[in-house]
Amino acid sequence: MELPTIQQTLFVLFTSYLMKWLMPKLMALLKGDKKTVEIHEKEWKKDVVYLYQFPRSTHMPSMSPFSLKLETWLCANDIKYEVRPTWTQRSSKGQIPFIELNGEHFADSQLIINMLSRKFDKEDTKILTQSQMGTARAVDRLIEGSFVKQVHFSFTLLHRFDAIVAFKYLDHLPDLISGETMGLKWVPRVVTDVAAMFAKPAFAKKLYAQGFGRLTREEQIEQARLDLQAIADVMGKNKFILGDEPHAVDFTLFGHFATFYYLPFDVVLKRMVRDEFPSLLDHMERMKERFWPDWNKHLAA
Ligand SMILES: N[C@@H](CCC(=O)N[C@@H](CS)C(=O)NCC(=O)O)C(=O)O
Numbered sequence: 580m581e582l583p584t585i586q587q588t589l590f591v592l593f594t595s596y597l598m599k600w601l602m603p604k605l606m607a608l609l610k611g612d613k614k615t616v617e618i619h620e621k622e623w624k625k626d627v628v629y630l631y632q633f634p635r636s637t638h639m640p641s642m643s644p645f646s647l648k649l650e651t652w653l654c655a656n657d658i659k660y661e662v663r664p665t666w667t668q669r670s671s672k673g674q675i676p677f678i679e680l681n682g683e684h685f686a687d688s689q690l691i692i693n694m695l696s697r698k699f700d701k702e703d704t705k706i707l708t709q710s711q712m713g714t715a716r717a718v719d720r721l722i723e724g725s726f727v728k729q730v731h732f733s734f735t736l737l738h739r740f741d742a743i744v745a746f747k748y749l750d751h752l753p754d755l756i757s758g759e760t761m762g763l764k765w766v767p768r769v770v771t772d773v774a775a776m777f778a779k780p781a782f783a784k785k786l787y788a789q790g791f792g793r794l795t796r797e798e799q800i801e802q803a804r805l806d807l808q809a810i811a812d813v814m815g816k817n818k819f820i821l822g823d824e825p826h827a828v829d830f831t832l833f834g835h836f837a838t839f840y841y842l843p844f845d846v847v848l849k850r851m852v853r854d855e856f857p858s859l860l861d862h863m864e865r866m867k868e869r870f871w872p873d874w875n876k877h878l879a880a
Pocket residue numbers: 609642643644645673674675676686687688689735736737738
């Protein structure tokens with residue numbers, strides 16, 4: 580093994596020191612439950628959604644499952660929208676994605692979809708039975724609440740979740756936040772490696788506190804498998820979760836699955852979906868083909 584040069588060692592030490600000092604300040608700037616937020620698009624056009632999300636990444640239109648869910652839903656429902664890429668802006672809830680519509684700010688992908696469904700007359704309640712609505716909600720929460728449990732980290736753009744934290748973030752953090760994956764090829768790998776080194780213990784700690792981190796690897800995989808099986812069982816032979824057409828819950832599934840499946844490295848969940856749950860893989864590919872026929876055009880160069 581080649582030892583690092585003095586310059587490389589000094590660079591890593593200096594970057595680590597800088598990050599430690601800079602991160603809390605940066606987070607204080609980005610986060611916070613601000614009651615009112617500024618409207619960025621002053622010259623808005625009526626009924627056009629301005630979608631604020633992270634800039635395009637190299638392997639998928641958005642690294643954020645919530646953004647990919649929302650943008651795919653907008654495409655599917657023929658709602659006029661314009662993407663406003665940003666690394667720094669945040670919603671009234673301190674997160675991304677958020678939208679502006681007719682000079683008003685709206686936060687949280689789920690609440691946004693609910694609000695837009697009402698406004699543009701796209702409500703699932705008009706099509707689905709009450710029992711289907713119940714199933715849709717249960718599957719949606721299974722995906723975002725169990726498979727992808729949200730855990731708040733004080734560090735950066737990346738925070739969360741059960742199986743996803745364990746198998747995507749903890750297993751692959753340096754690759755995941757590398758400039759190459761995020762679409763920021765000019766960021767030196769050493770910088771993102773140092774950032775990963777600092778972030779990883781926080782992910783591990785939260786996952787441990789939440790409980791999933793205390794399970795053995797086999798037990799974690801078993802839990803993830805049960806979640807995947809439950810979704811596959813509800814879908815059965817349908818093309819989409821509740822039938823031949825997609826509803827809001829299909830976009831949740833797509834957003835969360837596509838953002839690990841299309842990563843350029845081997846994630847345990849990817850293997851599970853590919854080898855054990857062909858119907859879920861077909862679902863994802865069907866969604867991608869139907870709503871992102873020009874997927875490659877929406878990737879960072
Ligand atoms: N429940 C929210 C979750 C959004 C979320 O977790 N967004 C992440 C990015 S994927 C975020 O903004 N994190 C805060 C940060 O990075 O500063 C939604 O559905 O919109």
